[in-house]
Amino acid sequence: MRYFDLHCDTLYKVLTESRDFTDPRLHITFSDPLQFEAWTQCFAIWIPDDISLQQSWQLFTRSAELFKNKLPRFGFGLNNHNSKHNALFCVEGGRIIGNDIDKISQLVTYGVKMLTLTWNGDNAIACGALTTCDTGLTSFGRQVIRELELNNIIVDVSHLSDNSFFDVAAQAHRPFIASHSNSRSVCSNKRNLTDEQFDIIKNNNGLVGLNFHGKFLRSDGSASIDDIITHCEHFLSLGGENTVAIGSDFDGADMPHDISGISTIPQIYEQFLKLNYSETLLDKLFYLNAANFYETFDNRDVLL
Ligand SMILES: [Zn+2]
Structure with missing residues (x-):
């Protein structure tokens, strides 16, 4: 099978807990041989809301070094579509740029492919999902979106508050x-998307990655692989065949009891197969939708 994962926090964990990428306690560990026909993994560096701008920039540059120096040793091409195993460098938390628009060109220099605009709190760009005063996207945030789009950095709306989401959707010229x-219809949580939000992303040729975090799958905390399928089926019922992808949140979330990490991905795929999903559809969900998005995004002329 082929696998494309839009989000993991492995880089943050390796860096801040001084682990090695082969540590078997990681969800994404390279202690076993790589097992996919093709595998693209987005590696995000998480920028916590409560550290200083200076600390966050240091965290970012150190993670960029780690990404560049270590991942090729495990067979990854960096930002390389033609490589069998491809690693993409992403940042989770627009706080990294503070209120300095020029920082975006530095993100480009470091090879950042995608920026999650906020984490759960507020920053100079927008309000996050756990905001206490949802004032949406700021005027600086509007500039940031334009600048990201011009520089081929994908806008990631996970973690945004509702007002921020709708403001970004109104502002964006490119798919996000x-x-x-x-899905919030399946599991009511502010980190999940309403049907209206899913529809907007779908109609804008964007992507939604299914998150394996237990509490986002099922509010009573007893989540399993079946719940991933339930969220997926709901999105498919909204016409999401070309929109749904995977965004595991490995190494940044509490997994359901029947998922131990990257090694469980083939079992999740099998569980869908048993429900008579076609391999063509499953390949879209597990790989092709995301692969197509990235390829088209990179090759598109930017006319804003
Ligand atoms: Zn996250």
């Missing part, structure tokens, strides 16, 4: 992604 967000 919710890299790791489930």
Whole structure:
């Protein structure tokens, strides 16, 4: 099978807990041989809301070094579609740029492919999902979106508050992604997308990555692989065949009892197969939708 994962926090964990990428306690571990016919993994560096701008920039540059120096040793091409195993460098938290629009050109220099505009709190760009005063996107945030789009950095709306989401949708000229967000109709949680939000992303040729975090799958905390399928089926019922992808949140979330990490992905695929999903559809969900998005995004002329 082929696999494309829009979000994991492995880079943050390796960096801040001084682990090695082969540590078997990681969800994404390279202690076993790589097992996919093709595999693209987005590696996000998480920028916590409560650290200083200076600390966040240091975290970012150190993670960029780690990404560049270590991942090729495990067979990854960096930002390379033609590589069998491809790693994409992403940032989870627009706080990294502070209120300095020129920082975006530095993100480009470091090879950042996608920026999650907020984490759960507010920053200079927008309000996050757990905001106490949802004032949406700021005027600086509007500039940021334009600048990201001009520089081929994908806008990630996971973690945004509702007003921020709708403001971004009104502002965006290019398709955007919710890299790791489930359905709020299935599991009521502010981190999940309403049907209206899903529809907007779908109609704008974007992507939504299914998140495996237990509490985003099922509010009573007893989530399993079946719940991933339930969220997926709901999105498919909204016409999401070309929109749904995977955004595991590995190494940044509490997994359901029947998922131990990247090694469980083939079992999740099998469980869908048993429900008579065609391999063509499954390949779209597990790989092709995301692969197509990235390829088209990179090759598109930017006319804003
Ligand atoms: Zn997240």
